[in-house]
Amino acid sequence: MSAKVTFFPVANGDMTLIILNDTNETSILIDVNIRCAADDPEDDTCDVANQLRTRLKTDDKGRPYVDVFVLSHPDQDHCSGLQKHFHLGKLDDYKYEPPEGEELKIVIREIWSSPMVYRRASTNHTLTDDAKAFNTEAKRRANLYKEKVGVGITDGDRILIIGEDESPDKTKGLEGILYKQGDTITRINGTYNSMASMRVLGPFPKDADEEEEKSLQKNHSSVIIQYHIASDAAHPDACIFLTGGDAEVAIWKKLWSKYKNNTDDLKYDLLLAPHHCSWHALSFDSRSKVADPKVDADAKSALSQANFGAYIMSSSKAIKDDDTDPPCHAAKKEYLTISKNFKCTGEYPNTTTTHEPFEFIIAADGPQPPGNKKASVAAAAVSMAREPLSHG
Template sequence: MTAPSIEVFPVGNGDMTLITTKNKKKILIDCYRRSGSSYNYLEERLRERLNTDEDGRPYVDVFVLTHPDADHITGFNTMFHTGDPEDWSDKSNKIIINEIWSSPRVFRRATAKGANGNNPLCDDAKVFNREAKRRVQLYRDGGYIGGAGNRIILLSSDEDGKTDDIPHIVADLFTSFARMSGIDDGSLNAFLLAPADKQEVAEDEEELSKNNSSAIIRFDLSNAIYDANYGYDVSYTHSFLIGGDAEVKCWEVLHDKLEAAGQLNELAYDVLLAPHHCSWRSLSNDSESNCDDPKLNKSAHAALSKANKNAVVLCSSQEFGEKTPPSQLARDEYEKILKDNDGYKFYAVAEEGVDDEGNPNSLMITFSTGRPKKVTKAEKRDFSKVANPDAVKKGGKSTYA
């Protein structure tokens, strides 16, 4: 076993985050690999982290798509194999995705009218959507959850009852759903918090957008640290909260629903990936640039304030400066949240410098000490590499409904 870790790749105002569990399972959340050879290092760095199966195929155990905006899905078709895993080619050597986690709601809202024309799908999102539909159809046709390369979990039901016939691959809101996954080894739990119903996040069709359909998930990573005082391993669980580009209404609705149910503890985190690249609009209804005194939304702010002791907040964005996001005003607020809750520090991937080849460094967090700890530059050379990856069977695990 190894200590769980989180790696935020340097993709500017985009998201691409890799979780590695204690059992070396790999969960990739979103991807953003722009075209051109100058971005080859991103794909190479990702591949360095991955395991390979008995046929030498690189794979991620799970690919999570929070929502299909271009800055969360660009490069998907370049890097990942789609279609029957038996058709994989060593010539293209694309990465196999054992299991997809995605919500059908984000794609339904992406094709809706409104949101000031912000809804059309980019080409990579269309490729992803076809692959997700292929996997759902396999389940419908066969009545069972397929093997590696064919599995899918839908993050919440589709609207208008369109997934009522396939409940065994649908994760319900406000439930833990790791038991449905091919990662069912005790190293990871996942609790689904959003996307909310469209009636809750938009008053009319004009407000519907992919951002307001972002999946919000709390990942609980199990760990064990040897304690010399006791002479045995002490178990820990570390919570990582992610929300894609979820805007203020999403966090407001989420907080108020959990508060009414007495379940605000479900928002507690050791690590938070600041939503929407540290945008002020995840914390406030007021425009930062067009309002003299922008006010915090009380409920949204409370939702993002459940920092545990020693918690850290991470930011995936371009450098802080004149353009937003990222918002310095939002950063100041997250740093205050950490201070008020005995948390630790705010880290921005854009401030991690460059590696020996001059490429931007990733921001890396490990739990080797029983709490979130940033990996130093000296430690990054061998971070998350797997010298002797465990082979897995191509067929994976089949579970009958």
């Protein structure tokens, strides 16, 4: 095995799986968008559930699982299919014999959740049932942690809180699992993992200024994380993956003002173009209302800290040269000025056939896209260099 980052073809939505190169092949799933319309022959995204399941391991009780599920923000194109495909609630209530036509549910060993992102989303619009179910599950786990004072929490009950809530009293008792903006996560599912570390860049905490706070709400406040993924023990930074859900221009602008003197925190070898390659991640100007819409230089700078040979991925439908947004053709043109290696899930392997997951293999010198000969050579070398069993 080698470390992998897989983007599933979920049209305009996100669903990204990171598999680490540790002995357990630790898995981190960021968002889910399984719009299973079995009755709809037009819906070619239905099989993403299967594409995901074939990449997951099962535990000693035969249950498929992810070590971590991270929700960037609770919009439907980021949490669709959660209730249908994932077990929510106590693991004691797991159904080993699913009703006919259904599959075993996927166990989420640890959840990474941001209450502040939730608050902003629910101020802005009505949450869907999947989003509410996630929130209920996150609250169950947070309350259990408080109750047990963090002692004896096991798989299926673990949670990390990403970003400060609106006031410290809301996360009282959760300090041990709270990761604020600028903090680094090194524990995955309760264990230190040398094969990855995660720098939390967002969400921004609640802004005392009412207008600023409103702007954060309107700009799709999301969990923003810079994942440092190792190819092997000797290369802990083989792939720096920057992903920030649907965060839009005001947030990237704010990140630039915060990190412009410390741009290492914004660096990447792989970037998920925010909000499915939306124009609004880069500009305050509406393309339909403004004659000559301008890119915001600060927001673009925040998204321009690409290492040499970096890849930019759009998790979206195919990008057409028309007025569609997202994905927006003009935004793609902007990303192409940052890196020529621009890819789109809706165009792989091409725009007409049923799409396949876009899987990067992480080699010592960075992410290798499908079909890259170097990827298979690197994968072989990496598996030889694999580190021993225990992480301590």
